[in-house]
Amino acid sequence: MLRGSAVGLRARHEADIPVLQAELYDDVVNYSRSDDGPWRPITPGSKRAEYVVDDKEQGHASFSVVELDGGTLVGTATLWSIDTHNRSAHIGLGLRPAARGKGYGTDVVAVLSHYAFVVRGLRRLQIETLADNAAMLRAAERNGFVREGVLRSAAWVMGEFLDEVVLGLLVQDWQPDSR
Numbered sequence: 001m002l003r004g005s006a007v008g009l010r011a012r013h014e015a016d017i018p019v020l021q022a023e024l025y026d027d028v029v030n031y032s033r034s035d036d037g038p039w040r041p042i043t044p045g046s047k048r049a050e051y052v053v054d055d056k057e058q059g060h061a062s063f064s065v066v067e068l069d070g071g072t073l074v075g076t077a078t079l080w081s082i083d084t085h086n087r088s089a090h091i092g093l094g095l096r097p098a099a100r101g102k103g104y105g106t107d108v109v110a111v112l113s114h115y116a117f118v119v120r121g122l123r124r125l126q127i128e129t130l131a132d133n134a135a136m137l138r139a140a141e142r143n144g145f146v147r148e149g150v151l152r153s154a155a156w157v158m159g160e161f162l163d164e165v166v167l168g169l170l171v172q173d174w175q176p177d178s179r
Contacts, residue, residue, distance in 0.1 A: 003068060007104050008111075009108070018044065024096065058082070065108055074095055079091060090127065117171045123172075125169045130162050
């Protein structure tokens with residue numbers, strides 16, 4: 001398990017999937033704000049479920065996020081679109097409703113950054129988030145990510161186009177204790 005100050009990132013357990021499916025994926029509005037494709041219904045137990053991990057997939061590293069104090073499942077964390085040639089990747093996370101507003105997002109970004117830079121040897125991380133996602137913007141910036149630009153009307157979300165903010169962090173600018 002990768003450990004932060006309040007949360008740990010561990011392998012996805014089979015028991016995590018229905019919880020994440022119910023609390024993250026089945027929340028159509030919230031999920032639509034976090035994914036780049038349209039929400040669609042998925043049958044419970046399907047091998048195509050959003051949170052089933054394919055261990056053979058080299059371009060993604062998916063984790064379940066748990067509280068260090070007690071081990072409660074609080075969400076998901078992903079290093080995605082891992083590019084081994086350019087040594088870059090993107091960060092994504094999703095927290096269960098009861099876990100939001102507790103600073104876990106900042107800790108998750110810190111742990112994913114450590115994993116990417118130290119364990120995987122990457123040199124650049126990127127986050128794309130909706131411009132009104134104050135929690136993700138705060139979590140990224142507290143970990144040293146810099147706003148690199150705004151993609152105007154780049155995301156179709158529940159009937160409207162919204163702006164996305166692109167944030168980046170280079171390994172030479174990363175400070176592990178910047179939280």
